[in-house]
Amino acid sequence: MSRHSFADAHPDDPHFVSRSGWLRAAVLGANDGILSVASLLAGIAASGADRHAVLLAGIAGLSAGALSMAAGEYVSVSSQSDTERADIAREKQALHEDPEGELRELAEVYQERGLSPETALLVAREMSAHDALGAHVRDELGLSEVHAANPLQAAFTSALTFTTAGALPLLGAWLAPAGQILPVVLVATVLALAVLGAVGARTGGAPAGRAMLRVVFWGVIAMAVTAAIGKLFGVAVG
Numbered sequence: 410m411s412r413h414s415f416a417d418a419h420p421d422d423p424h425f426v427s428r429s430g431w432l433r434a435a436v437l438g439a440n441d442g443i444l445s446v447a448s449l450l451a452g453i454a455a456s457g458a459d460r461h462a463v464l465l466a467g468i469a470g471l472s473a474g475a476l477s478m479a480a481g482e483y484v485s486v487s488s489q490s491d492t493e494r495a496d497i498a499r500e501k502q503a504l505h506e507d508p509e510g511e512l513r514e515l516a517e518v519y520q521e522r523g524l525s526p527e528t529a530l531l532v533a534r535e536m537s538a539h540d541a542l543g544a545h546v547r548d549e550l551g552l553s554e555v556h557a558a559n560p561l562q563a564a565f566t567s568a569l570t571f572t573t574a575g576a577l578p579l580l581g582a583w584l585a586p587a588g589q590i591l592p593v594v595l596v597a598t599v600l601a602l603a604v605l606g607a608v609g610a611r612t613g614g615a616p617a618g619r620a621m622l623r624v625v626f627w628g629v630i631a632m633a634v635t636a637a638i639g640k641l642f643g644v645a646v647g
């Protein structure tokens with residue numbers, strides 16, 4: 410399969426889709442890190458637990474979350490790449506067993522995209538002569554190197570971003586004056602989420618405002634609900 414991508418040929422016309430793979434894992438990891446650690450801290454602090462218990466829960470939540478995030482990402486991306494590899498192997502087999510049928514199939518793909526039957530067949534012939542498997546994988550299966558999943562990279566990226574981002578509310582809790590853990594964690598988390606929303610949007614070439622609002626809104630909801638549950642249990646158990 411040929412390795413030259415459109416982005417290589419046109420550096421003056423940037424497209425952001427090539428960043429989508431690791432960007433998605435990174436933003437997901439960071440978002441999850443901030444939200445799950447901050448909500449955990451909010452819940453424990455709202456229950457009336459002392460600083461030591463709050464920080465301990467935060468550290469436990471951070472490490473447990475990072476590991477489960479990495480494991481989950483590795484497993485899900487691995488099964489995705491297993492499926493992709495199996496599809497490519499089936500395509501290779503079909504090309505070997507029925508090249509004419511596969512050629513017609515490829516021509517139909519181009520016809521559906523608007524080419525006349527004659528032009529579609531001509532394009533399918535030339536694409537197949539150049540790189541038959543590559544053409545089928547790209548145009549029939551819709552797979553491209555841009556989205557080719559790398560399980561280890563995705564697992565590492567999400568664990569790293571989970572830990573780095575999740576450490577922010579934890580740092581806030583650690584630096585907070587006595588009795589002020591909840592408001593400090595809330596402010597630190599809202600700021601961290603706003604920055605994350607902006608960075609994620611900018612890296613993906615999307616407008617920042619809406620992304621920031623979205624991530625902060627859901628962040629505050631998550632913390633409020635967990636703090637309410639923490640308070641409830643704090644009263645019930647205390």
Ligand SMILES: [Zn+2]
Pocket residue numbers: 500503511514515545549
């Ligand atoms: Zn095919």
